[in-house]
Each structure stands twice: as structure tokens, then as C-alpha cells.
Amino acid sequence: MKQLWKIILLQVGKWGLLKNVSLGLLSGLCSFLFINLVTRVVSLLTANELKTISKEYILAFAFTILVYIWVRRSLALAIIHLSQSLFWKLRKQVLSLVLQANYQQMSGLKVRISSVLVNDVNVLTNTSLSLIEFVTASIVSTACLIYLISLSPALFLITLGIALLGVTVYLVGSGKNNLYFEQSRSLEDSFIDELNSVLHGFKEIYMEPKKGKYIFDHKINTIARTAFSNNTAAFTGFLNNQITGQVLFYILISSVLLFFSIQLGIKPAATVNYVFILLYLLGSIETIMVLLPNIVRAKVSSGRLMDLKKELEEANFSNPVSETYMSKEEFCGISVNELEFNYAGASSPFSIGPINFSIVKGETVFIYGGNGSGKTTFIHSVLGLCKPSSGEIKLNDVNIDDNNYPFYRTVFSVVFNDFYLFDEILVADHFDLDKWNYFLYLFEMEEIVQIDGLRFSTTALSTGQRKRLALIVALLEEKPVLVIDEWAADQDPYFRKKFYTEIIPILKKQGVTIIAITHDDRYYRCADKLYKMEYGILSEEDVNVSEEKFIS
Numbered sequence: 001m002k003q004l005w006k007i008i009l010l011q012v013g014k015w016g017l018l019k020n021v022s023l024g025l026l027s028g029l030c031s032f033l034f035i036n037l038v039t040r041v042v043s044l045l046t047a048n049e050l051k052t053i054s055k056e057y058i059l060a061f062a063f064t065i066l067v068y069i070w071v072r073r074s075l076a077l078a079i080i081h082l083s084q085s086l087f088w089k090l091r092k093q094v095l096s097l098v099l100q101a102n103y104q105q106m107s108g109l110k111v112r113i114s115s116v117l118v119n120d121v122n123v124l125t126n127t128s129l130s131l132i133e134f135v136t137a138s139i140v141s142t143a144c145l146i147y148l149i150s151l152s153p154a155l156f157l158i159t160l161g162i163a164l165l166g167v168t169v170y171l172v173g174s175g176k177n178n179l180y181f182e183q184s185r186s187l188e189d190s191f192i193d194e195l196n197s198v199l200h201g202f203k204e205i206y207m208e209p210k211k212g213k214y215i216f217d218h219k220i221n222t223i224a225r226t227a228f229s230n231n232t233a234a235f236t237g238f239l240n241n242q243i244t245g246q247v248l249f250y251i252l253i254s255s256v257l258l259f260f261s262i263q264l265g266i267k268p269a270a271t272v273n274y275v276f277i278l279l280y281l282l283g284s285i286e287t288i289m290v291l292l293p294n295i296v297r298a299k300v301s302s303g304r305l306m307d308l309k310k311e312l313e314e315a316n317f318s319n320p321v322s323e324t325y326m327s328k329e330e331f332c333g334i335s336v337n338e339l340e341f342n343y344a345g346a347s348s349p350f351s352i353g354p355i356n357f358s359i360v361k362g363e364t365v366f367i368y369g370g371n372g373s374g375k376t377t378f379i380h381s382v383l384g385l386c387k388p389s390s391g392e393i394k395l396n397d398v399n400i401d402d403n404n405y406p407f408y409r410t411v412f413s414v415v416f417n418d419f420y421l422f423d424e425i426l427v428a429d430h431f432d433l434d435k436w437n438y439f440l441y442l443f444e445m446e447e448i449v450q451i452d453g454l455r456f457s458t459t460a461l462s463t464g465q466r467k468r469l470a471l472i473v474a475l476l477e478e479k480p481v482l483v484i485d486e487w488a489a490d491q492d493p494y495f496r497k498k499f500y501t502e503i504i505p506i507l508k509k510q511g512v513t514i515i516a517i518t519h520d521d522r523y524y525r526c527a528d529k530l531y532k533m534e535y536g537i538l539s540e541e542d543v544n545v546s547e548e549k550f551i552s
């Protein structure tokens with residue numbers, strides 16, 4: 001509950017919260033004033049003391065109703081604003097943390113991030129709509145209880161005893177109910193995981209529907225069954241509490257009317273007033289009981305949101321947008337000394353190194369090696385995506401550490417093996433229409449894709465075409481070093497030859513330094529330097545020796 005309030009307080013601020021709670025209080029006060037007026041008039045009527053139309057009471061009723069309308073409307077508007085701003089503020093906060101997060105830790109958080117953004121933020125927003133109502137009902141209940149003392153301290157003690165009994169029943173069941181909600185909330189992550197499998201593996205499922213049936217029958221059904229029974233058990237627990245509360249109340253009212261008022265010799269008018277207030281109190285308590293399950297769910301969601309935020313903040317590399325960029329002319333080279341990296345936490349952790357490697361301005365370096373030998377891991381370490389466990393990286397002889405990593409990363413433009421093609425150019429700083437047209441021509445894409453502003457006419461392309469477009473985008477960034485991971489693997493033999501024998505020399509002439517992971521042994525000679533990766537160890541080879549090996 002504390003976390004839930006903390007989240008709301010962080011979003012609306014102290015004054016915003018005070019304003020909303022004050023409006024809630026005022027609304028509760030209006031309702032209380034109304035019932036107070038009603039009981040007074042009822043007392044006067046039962047005592048036969050109200051014989052003429054009373055202007056005072058008409059004015060009092062009219063005033064209370066008008067104030068109530070104004071307060072309720074202001075409160076409703078404030079709550080709408082609060083929930084909408086909470087919804088977007090929470091989403092934006094999580095996303096901005098995601099954009100700053102450490103790549104390695106981020107990879108393991110994707111499912112949780114989606115489920116927090118889609119599920120927990122919604123639960124929190126919906127609850128924020130009812131939270132003020134909850135506070136108002138609690139205040140009204142407290143005011144009613146205080147009023148009850150003034151009517152009859154003896155009856156109040158009896159009421160308090162029954163209320164304590166209700167609270168005990170609630171507390172006994174609530175631990176179990178919370179646990180059920182927590183368990184079904186964790187299942188939501190598993191559901192998103194399976195949903196991703198279905199959406200990303202849809203082609204495979206389409207070809208063999210048994211795969212889809214397996215996921216549906218064995219995974220989704222199990223999740224649905226367990227979540228259903230958990231949620232049903234939690235809601236039933238709350239319903240039982242609600243019914244127990246109501247029954248206790250009805251028993252209290254009946255016993256006040258039929259037993260205690262007689263036994264304690266309380267006047268009929270006081271008894272009627274007391275029962276009136278009790279009925280009114282019942283309304284507020286029912287509101288509280290109905291809202292409680294939502295509040296408990298919001299408590300679970302706020303816990304998950306805070307945990308995720310904490311993890312993202314801890315994982316935070318502080319990856320600000322770099323103020324300065326290195327030009328191709330300023331770039332001299334990168335050297336890697338005794339670099340080591342291992343995937344900590346993996347069941348059989350793979351490691352690379354110690355590795356020594358260097359590249360100077362204008363050079364083209366190829367790295368080859370068997371599947372799983374560690375080429376991509378090494379490139380990720382050089383790019384600063386994976387932080388090396390030891391060793392050093394130098395850019396233009398300057399050591400790279402946590403402070404200059406953001407700047408260092410901007411030296412590279414990359415087409416990853418599992419690249420993502422955005423449907424527009426997101427960084428317009430270097431966009432040059434003439435260059436775009438030139439690269440389009442060089443990569444033979446001018447008939448296939450056009451640009452409208454900064455948006456591509458299409459990204460519904462073949463894999464080879466998508467890779468060409470991704471490489472054009474990388475080249476337009478005008479960064480000193482181009483890194484490509486098995487880029488040519490999806491190109492046809494004609495274009496592969498063109499890439500290695502024509503395009504790479506053109507790029508070299510333009511001053512681009514290139515690091516490429518490649519299995520195209522036929523073209524190793526096109527590199528200035530060739531490295532082989534084997535079991536995480538990188539060794540330099542002679543480009544021509546390789547060619548001889550290939551020919552023989």
C-alpha cells in the first residue's frame with residue numbers, strides 16, 4: 001500500500017495529492033452533512049416537532065446538494081486528470097529507463113517490460129480512479145463512527161466489537177487472497193512470453209499447426225487454468241469477506257433494534273438515528289469492500305513496477321545522447337588489449353579472450369570462424385554493448401571507461417546479424433538526399449524503395465533487400481567505423497561479388513573503416529587484415545594464405 005501511495009505521490013506531487021484528498025474529504029463531508037440533516041428532520045418528524053414547512057431546512061438541503069454536486073464534479077475531473085497523467089507518466093518513465101538501460105541486462109527483461117507497460121500500468125491507472133473514492137469512503141466511515149459515539153457510547157462499543165470481528169475475518173483471509181493475486185500476476189508474464197512465441201513463430205505454426213496446438217493445449221491452457229483458479233479464489237475470498245461484513249452489519253442492526261435498545265433503555269428517536277447512521281455507514285463500508293480487491297491488485301502491480309524500475313535503474317549505464325561526434329577525419333584507430341568477456345550467470349558460461357586486436361583509419365578487417373566461436377560476442381564487446389570483464393579498449397590512444405563509453409559508441413554504425421530496420425531515418429543530422437540517391441544507385445535499390453521526407457516508401461522487402469537498405473542507412477550516418485555481421489550472407493552471388501570487389505573499395509576511398517564478420521572465404525583477400533576466431537581466441541591470418549587455402 002505504501003508503494004502504491006508512493007507511486008501516486010511521485011506522479012501528482014504533494015499538493016496535487018492534497019488537493020484530491022481535500023476534495024475527497026469535502027465530498028465525504030457533504031454526504032455526511034446530508035445524512036445528518038436527514039436524521040435531524042426524521043427526529044423532528046418522529047417527535048412531531050416539525051409542523052410547518054421549514055425554510056431553514058430547505059436552504060440547508062439545497063446548499064448541501066449544490067456543494068455536493070460541485071465537489072463531486074471537481075473530484076471526478078481531478079481523478080480523470082490524475083489517472084490519465086499517471087498512465088502516461090508511468091509508461092514514459094519506464095520507457096525512458098529502458099532507453100538508458102544496459103544492453104546485457106535489458107535482454108533478460110523484455111517480457112517483464114512489456115507486461116508491466118501493458119498490464120501493471122493499466123491496473124494502477126484504473127485503481128487510481130477508485131483510490132480517492134476509497135479514501136472518501138474511509139473518511140465518511142470514520143466520521144460516522146465518531147458521530148455514533150455521540151449518539152450512544154454503549155451502542156458504539158457494541159458496534160466497535162462487531163467491526164473488530166469483521167476486520168479480523170478480513171485479515172485472516174487477505175494474506176491468502178494477496179498471494180493468489182501475486183501468483184496470477186506472475187502468470188501474466190508467462191502468457192506474454194507464449195504470445196510472443198505465437199506472434200514471432202506464426203509462419204512455423206502456419207506450416208505445422210500441431211506446433212500451435214501444442215502451445216495452446218500445453219502452455220496457454222495451463223496458464224489460463226491456473227490464473228483462472230487463482231483469480232477466482234482471490235475474488236471469492238474477497239466476496240466472502242464482503243458477505244461476512246454485510247451479515248455482521250445486519251445482525252448488528254437487528255440486535256440494536258430488537259435487543260440492545262430495550263436492554264440499554266435507549267430512547268426510540270436515538271435508536272432510529274443510530275440505525276440510520278449505521279445504514280449509511282454500511283454503504284461506505286460496502287464501497288471499501290468492493291474496492292479492496294482492485295487495491296490489492298494495484299498493490300501487486302505497484303510492487304512489480306517498482307521492482308522493474310529499480311532493476312532498470314541499477315542496470316543503468318547512464319547512456320546519455322553524446323554531445324560530440326567523432327568525424328572520419330578525426331578517427332585514427334581502435335586497439336584492444338588483453339580483452340576478456342564472459343556471459344556471467346549462464347549455465348555453461350562462454351568466454352572470449354584474452355584478445356589483442358587493432359584497426360587503423362581506412363582499414364578493412366574481416367573476422368571469420370566457426371559457428372559459436374565467439375565472433376559476435378567479440379564484436380559486441382568492441383562496440384561496448386557487452387562490457388569486457390578485463391582488458392582495455394583504446395580509441396585514438398584514449399582509454400575507454402564508463403565515462404566515455406557513450407561517446408565511444410557513436411564512432412560506429414552497425415548492421416547487426418539480427419538487425420532491426422526502422423521504417424524511417426531516425427537521425428536526420430547527416431541526411432543528405434544526394435548521398436541517399438547515390439547509395440540507392442550503388443546498392444541497386446532505386447527501383448525498389450523511395451524516400452518521402454525521412455520515411456521509406458516500403459520496408460516490405462526481401463531479406464537481401466532489407467539488408468541493403470539497412471546498410472544504406474548505416475552509411476548515411478557518416479560514422480568513422482562501419483561494423484557488419486554476416487551482411488553478405490543473404491546477397492545473391494552477383495551482388496556479393498559486387499559488394500566485396502566494388503563497394504568495399506569505394507567505401508575505403510570515402511574513408512570508411514570497416515570491421516566485417518564474414519564466412520565468404522572467396523573474398524577474404526578483399527580485406528587488409530584477416531582474423532580467425534576459434535573457441536573465443538582471435539588470431540591474425542594472412543589474407544593471401546587464406547586465398548591459397550581456398551583455391552587448393
Ligand SMILES: Nc1ncnc2c1ncn2[C@@H]1O[C@H](COP(=O)(O)OP(=O)(O)OP(=O)(O)O)[C@@H](O)[C@H]1O
Binds near residue numbers: 369377378533
Ligand atoms: N546472451 C548470451 N548469454 C549467454 N551465452 C551466450 C549469449 N549469446 C551468445 N552466447 C554463447 O556464446 C557463444 C558464442 O556466440 P557468438 O554469437 O559470439 O558466436 P558466433 O561466432 O558469432 O557464431 P555464429 O557464426 O553462429 O553467428 C555461443 O556458444 C553462445 O551459446
